[in-house]
C-alpha cells in the first residue's frame with residue numbers, strides 16, 4: 610500500500626524524518642512513537658500535503674505529492690482536524706463527496722458510523738473538539754476509500770467516545786478496510802493492528818506484529 614525509500618523531510622535545519630525505508634501492506638498499521646518523533650510528518654507525506662526533501666514515497670503505487678487522482682482514492686483525518694469553521698459539516702462533506710464522485714447517501718453512511726448525523730447542520734466553528742474529531746473521521750471514511758490515514762483518531766474524545774470510535778475502527782479493520790493509524794499509545798487500537806511501526810527522532814526504530822513489538826514498548 611505504501612512504500613518509502615530513503616524518505617527524508619526537512620523543515621529548515623530540522624530533520625523531521627530521516628532516510629526512512631518502510632513497506633506498509635494491507636490491513637491496519639499502527640504508527641506509535643513519542644511526541645515530535647515524525648509520525649504526523651510521515652502521514653502528511655503519505656497524504657501528499659508535504660513534498661519529500663529527499664527520497665521517495667509511493668501510496669497505492671502513486672506519488673502522492675499534489676496528486677488529485679490519488680486524493681480521490683484515499684481518506685485522511687488530520688490532527689487537529691483541518692475543517693473550515695464557517696461551513697456546516699454537511700456543506701463541507703457534500704463538497705468533498707462531489708469532488709470524489711459520491712453523493713449525499715455516502716455522507717450519511719459515513720456520519721452514521723461516528724454518530725455525527727445529529728450535528729451535521731451546525732457551523733463547524735461552533736463545534737467542540739470531540740465533535741470536530743467525529744466530522745474529521747466521517748470525512749476520512751467517506752465512500753469507503755482504498756486506504757484511510759488517521760492521525761490520532763481518539764484525541765479529544767471522552768471515555769465513551771474512545772470506546773465507541775475504537776470499536777468502529779476495529780470493526781472496519783475486521784471487514785478489510787486498509788488503515789494507517791497514528792497514536793501515542795498502543796491501547797486500545799493495538800489489539801486490532803496487523804502490524805506496528807514505531808517512529809522516534811525521525812527514524813523507524815521498530816516494526817513487527819503487535820506480539821513482537823508490544824513487549825519492547827511497554828513504557829510508551
Ligand SMILES: Nc1ncnc2c1ncn2[C@@H]1O[C@H](COP(=O)(O)OP(=O)(O)OP(=O)(O)O)[C@@H](O)[C@H]1O
Nearest residue numbers: 620623625642643644645646647648649650651793
Ligand atoms: N510544518 C512544520 N514546520 C516546521 N517544523 C515542523 C513542521 N511539522 C513538524 N515539524 C517538526 O518536525 C518534528 C516532527 O514533528 P511531527 O509532528 O511529525 O511529530 P509527531 O511524532 O507527529 O509528534 P506528536 O506526537 O507530538 O504529534 C518536530 O520537531 C516538529 O516540531
